Amino acid sequence: MTWDEFRDRLRVSLRSLTDRCCVVVVASDERGCVQFFGTVDVLSAEASGPEVVGGAAVHGSDDPTMLAAGWKQSTRAQPNWSFDLPLPAMTSEYAALADRCVIALRDVFHLADPAELAYHAWREPDVQPAGVTWSPEQFDRLDPGEDPLPMPAMGLQAQSA
Secondary structure, X not given: OOHHHHHHHHHHHHHOOOOOEEEEEEEOOOOOEEEEEEOOOEEEEEEOOOOOOOOOOXXXXXXXXXXXXXXXXXXXXXXXXXXXXXXXXXHHHHHHHHHHHHHHHHHHOOOOOHHHEEEEEEEOOOOOOOOOOOOHHHXXXXXXXXXXXXXXXXXXXXOOO
């Protein structure tokens, strides 16, 4: 798979993320990752920051490539680069997010090929809201979540937690 094919597959996969869905796309040598968490109104994305990647020599918190791609600068409080996509989003916005991720993986983390990537995806279980009393029937209707969450459109090998 080429980087362009991966970008297109990632764009399609990101559109399928719903509330409580998480995806981590990681390099096999753990050189870096991009990760996503879906909520009702935002798809949050992160790319490994210099504190997380083995050795800050890979890139700094002021990396011009990451800044130009539209990532929010990592900080001591938030060690990863971040980007929030308000939902609902247009196809072009998902495409731009997928482009940001390819730039991080290919151009900043220096991965030669998407074949170096694997993913882990899951959907968090529903939880009872704090301070609310529920009947046993309501508990039975809670979504138990799913782990692993298959994402075949990604075109990557799934890895276990």
